[in-house]
Amino acid sequence: SYVLTQPPSVSVAPGQTARITCGGNNIGSKSVHWYQQKPGQAPVLVVSDDSDRPSGIPERFSGSNSGNTATLTITRVEAGDEADYYCQVWDSSSDHVVFGGGTKLTVL
Protein backbone atom coordinates (compact mmCIF):
# COMPACT_ATOMS: atom_id res chain seq x y z
CA SER A 1 0.00 0.00 0.00
CA TYR A 2 1.05 3.59 -0.59
CA VAL A 3 2.83 5.28 2.31
CA LEU A 4 3.15 8.98 3.08
CA THR A 5 5.97 10.01 5.41
CA GLN A 6 5.91 13.23 7.42
CA PRO A 7 8.34 14.48 10.07
CA PRO A 8 6.74 14.12 13.52
CA SER A 9 7.51 17.68 14.46
CA VAL A 10 8.63 21.02 13.07
CA SER A 11 9.48 24.05 15.19
CA VAL A 12 9.69 27.64 14.01
CA ALA A 13 9.89 31.08 15.56
CA PRO A 14 7.06 33.56 15.00
CA GLY A 15 7.45 35.49 11.77
CA GLN A 16 9.63 32.84 10.21
CA THR A 17 8.77 30.30 7.49
CA ALA A 18 7.72 26.75 8.27
CA ARG A 19 8.09 23.97 5.74
CA ILE A 20 6.37 20.65 6.33
CA THR A 21 7.25 17.81 3.99
CA CYS A 22 5.30 14.79 2.86
CA GLY A 23 7.27 12.05 1.18
CA GLY A 24 5.91 9.32 -1.06
CA ASN A 25 6.98 7.29 -4.05
CA ASN A 26 6.53 9.54 -7.10
CA ILE A 27 4.13 11.70 -5.12
CA GLY A 28 4.63 14.39 -7.77
CA SER A 29 2.28 12.42 -9.99
CA LYS A 30 -0.54 12.63 -7.43
CA SER A 31 -2.71 15.45 -6.11
CA VAL A 32 -1.78 16.28 -2.54
CA HIS A 33 -4.12 17.88 -0.03
CA TRP A 34 -3.17 19.37 3.33
CA TYR A 35 -5.22 19.65 6.52
CA GLN A 36 -4.68 21.63 9.69
CA GLN A 37 -6.01 20.22 12.95
CA LYS A 38 -6.00 22.08 16.24
CA PRO A 39 -6.54 20.25 19.55
CA GLY A 40 -10.12 19.13 20.05
CA GLN A 41 -11.21 20.31 16.61
CA ALA A 42 -11.99 18.69 13.28
CA PRO A 43 -9.42 19.01 10.50
CA VAL A 44 -9.57 21.99 8.16
CA LEU A 45 -8.52 21.86 4.51
CA VAL A 46 -5.76 24.44 3.97
CA VAL A 47 -4.33 23.41 0.59
CA SER A 48 -5.88 21.25 -2.12
CA ASP A 49 -4.54 19.79 -5.34
CA ASP A 50 -0.92 20.52 -4.44
CA SER A 51 -1.19 24.30 -4.29
CA ASP A 52 -4.77 25.59 -4.33
CA ARG A 53 -5.98 27.55 -1.34
CA PRO A 54 -9.63 27.18 -0.29
CA SER A 55 -11.64 30.29 0.37
CA GLY A 56 -10.78 31.82 3.73
CA ILE A 57 -7.30 30.33 4.01
CA PRO A 58 -4.59 33.00 4.33
CA GLU A 59 -2.15 33.52 1.49
CA ARG A 60 0.59 32.61 3.95
CA PHE A 61 -0.29 28.97 3.28
CA SER A 62 1.04 27.48 0.06
CA GLY A 63 1.96 24.10 -1.32
CA SER A 64 4.21 22.48 -3.87
CA ASN A 65 4.71 18.97 -5.13
CA SER A 66 7.45 17.42 -7.22
CA GLY A 67 9.32 14.16 -7.46
CA ASN A 68 9.02 12.26 -4.20
CA THR A 69 8.20 15.19 -1.92
CA ALA A 70 5.27 17.52 -1.40
CA THR A 71 5.73 20.56 0.81
CA LEU A 72 3.37 22.77 2.78
CA THR A 73 4.89 26.19 3.35
CA ILE A 74 3.63 28.63 5.93
CA THR A 75 5.19 32.08 5.77
CA ARG A 76 5.17 34.69 8.55
CA VAL A 77 4.18 32.02 11.04
CA GLU A 78 1.85 33.08 13.83
CA ALA A 79 1.09 31.52 17.19
CA GLY A 80 -2.33 30.56 15.86
CA ASP A 81 -0.72 28.31 13.25
CA GLU A 82 0.39 25.90 15.95
CA ALA A 83 -1.40 22.66 15.07
CA ASP A 84 -1.04 19.22 13.57
CA TYR A 85 -0.79 19.11 9.79
CA TYR A 86 -1.66 16.12 7.62
CA CYS A 87 -1.03 15.44 3.96
CA GLN A 88 -3.43 13.26 1.99
CA VAL A 89 -3.52 11.63 -1.43
CA TRP A 90 -5.62 9.12 -3.28
CA ASP A 91 -3.80 5.97 -4.29
CA SER A 92 -5.27 4.84 -7.60
CA SER A 93 -3.69 1.41 -7.45
CA SER A 94 -5.61 0.50 -4.32
CA ASP A 95 -8.47 2.98 -4.72
CA HIS A 96 -7.74 4.08 -1.16
CA VAL A 97 -7.40 7.45 0.50
CA VAL A 98 -4.08 7.75 2.32
CA PHE A 99 -3.09 10.17 5.09
CA GLY A 100 0.39 10.96 6.24
CA GLY A 101 1.22 10.40 9.88
CA GLY A 102 0.95 14.07 10.71
CA THR A 103 3.39 16.79 11.74
CA LYS A 104 3.09 18.83 14.90
CA LEU A 105 4.02 22.44 14.20
CA THR A 106 5.31 24.23 17.27
CA VAL A 107 5.66 27.99 17.27
CA LEU A 108 8.50 28.85 19.61
Place this chain on the structure above:
Amino acid sequence: QVQLVQSGAEVKKPGSSVKVSCKAARGTFNSYAITWVRQAPGQGLEWMGGIIPIFATANYAQKFQGRVTITSDESTSTAFMELSSLRSEDTAVYYCARDLTSTVTGPFDFWGQGTMVTVSS
Protein backbone atom coordinates in the same frame (compact mmCIF):
# COMPACT_ATOMS: atom_id res chain seq x y z
CA GLN B 1 -22.47 26.41 3.05
CA VAL B 2 -22.73 22.78 4.02
CA GLN B 3 -22.76 21.89 7.71
CA LEU B 4 -22.33 18.25 8.70
CA VAL B 5 -23.84 17.31 12.05
CA GLN B 6 -22.92 13.97 13.58
CA SER B 7 -24.70 11.90 16.20
CA GLY B 8 -23.61 11.98 19.83
CA ALA B 9 -20.96 10.12 21.78
CA GLU B 10 -21.33 6.38 22.30
CA VAL B 11 -20.04 3.89 24.85
CA LYS B 12 -20.06 0.31 23.64
CA LYS B 13 -19.09 -3.11 24.92
CA PRO B 14 -16.45 -5.17 23.13
CA GLY B 15 -18.02 -7.32 20.42
CA SER B 16 -20.95 -4.99 19.87
CA SER B 17 -21.64 -2.60 16.98
CA VAL B 18 -21.95 1.15 16.69
CA LYS B 19 -23.74 3.23 14.05
CA VAL B 20 -22.80 6.88 13.64
CA SER B 21 -24.85 9.29 11.56
CA CYS B 22 -23.81 12.39 9.63
CA LYS B 23 -26.50 14.78 8.46
CA ALA B 24 -26.12 17.69 6.09
CA ALA B 25 -27.87 20.30 8.24
CA ARG B 26 -27.54 22.98 5.59
CA GLY B 27 -27.50 22.06 1.97
CA THR B 28 -27.52 18.53 0.65
CA PHE B 29 -25.00 15.94 -0.37
CA ASN B 30 -25.92 16.59 -4.01
CA SER B 31 -23.37 14.77 -6.11
CA TYR B 32 -20.56 14.93 -3.56
CA ALA B 33 -19.04 11.90 -1.89
CA ILE B 34 -18.90 11.45 1.87
CA THR B 35 -15.92 9.90 3.58
CA TRP B 36 -15.34 8.58 7.10
CA VAL B 37 -12.10 9.12 9.00
CA ARG B 38 -11.24 8.13 12.55
CA GLN B 39 -8.65 9.33 15.03
CA ALA B 40 -7.62 7.29 18.04
CA PRO B 41 -6.53 9.26 21.13
CA GLY B 42 -3.22 10.96 20.44
CA GLN B 43 -2.96 9.39 17.00
CA GLY B 44 -3.27 10.52 13.39
CA LEU B 45 -6.08 10.45 10.88
CA GLU B 46 -7.13 7.08 9.50
CA TRP B 47 -9.37 6.70 6.46
CA MET B 48 -12.12 4.09 6.84
CA GLY B 49 -14.09 4.40 3.64
CA GLY B 50 -16.56 6.51 1.76
CA ILE B 51 -19.74 6.57 -0.23
CA ILE B 52 -21.15 8.35 -3.27
CA PRO B 53 -24.76 8.93 -2.15
CA ILE B 54 -26.30 9.37 -5.58
CA PHE B 55 -25.00 5.96 -6.60
CA ALA B 56 -25.09 4.38 -3.12
CA THR B 57 -21.70 2.86 -3.88
CA ALA B 58 -19.22 2.49 -1.03
CA ASN B 59 -15.48 1.96 -0.94
CA TYR B 60 -13.79 0.62 2.19
CA ALA B 61 -10.25 0.64 3.51
CA GLN B 62 -8.84 -2.86 3.42
CA LYS B 63 -8.21 -2.74 7.16
CA PHE B 64 -11.93 -2.44 7.86
CA GLN B 65 -13.31 -4.69 5.13
CA GLY B 66 -15.98 -6.94 6.56
CA ARG B 67 -16.40 -4.85 9.73
CA VAL B 68 -17.56 -1.51 8.40
CA THR B 69 -20.69 -0.61 6.45
CA ILE B 70 -21.24 2.88 5.05
CA THR B 71 -24.69 3.80 3.79
CA SER B 72 -26.63 6.92 2.94
CA ASP B 73 -30.21 8.16 2.83
CA GLU B 74 -30.55 10.84 0.19
CA SER B 75 -34.07 11.73 1.29
CA THR B 76 -32.69 13.01 4.60
CA SER B 77 -29.18 13.90 3.39
CA THR B 78 -27.74 11.59 6.03
CA ALA B 79 -24.81 9.20 5.83
CA PHE B 80 -24.16 6.37 8.25
CA MET B 81 -21.10 4.42 9.32
CA GLU B 82 -21.59 1.17 11.16
CA LEU B 83 -18.62 -0.64 12.72
CA SER B 84 -19.09 -4.13 14.11
CA SER B 85 -17.13 -6.51 16.34
CA LEU B 86 -15.86 -3.58 18.35
CA ARG B 87 -12.66 -3.88 20.33
CA SER B 88 -10.83 -1.49 22.63
CA GLU B 89 -8.60 -0.36 19.75
CA ASP B 90 -11.68 1.09 18.04
CA THR B 91 -11.93 3.76 20.73
CA ALA B 92 -11.59 6.94 18.69
CA VAL B 93 -13.23 10.06 17.38
CA TYR B 94 -15.05 9.30 14.14
CA TYR B 95 -15.45 12.06 11.56
CA CYS B 96 -17.49 12.34 8.41
CA ALA B 97 -16.34 14.74 5.74
CA ARG B 98 -17.59 15.93 2.37
CA ASP B 99 -15.45 15.28 -0.66
CA LEU B 100 -15.07 18.21 -3.02
CA THR B 101 -15.49 15.73 -5.85
CA SER B 102 -18.06 13.11 -6.66
CA THR B 103 -15.53 10.38 -5.94
CA VAL B 104 -14.00 9.19 -2.70
CA THR B 105 -10.55 10.66 -3.30
CA GLY B 106 -10.40 13.99 -1.50
CA PRO B 107 -9.98 16.77 -0.86
CA PHE B 108 -12.42 16.99 2.05
CA ASP B 109 -13.70 20.50 2.45
CA PHE B 110 -16.36 20.22 5.16
CA TRP B 111 -16.09 18.04 8.24
CA GLY B 112 -18.52 16.96 10.91
CA GLN B 113 -17.80 17.81 14.53
CA GLY B 114 -16.71 14.27 15.30
CA THR B 115 -18.30 11.49 17.36
CA MET B 116 -16.42 9.93 20.26
CA VAL B 117 -16.86 6.17 20.43
CA THR B 118 -15.53 4.46 23.54
CA VAL B 119 -15.26 0.69 23.64
CA SER B 120 -14.99 -0.59 27.17
CA SER B 121 -16.18 -3.53 29.18
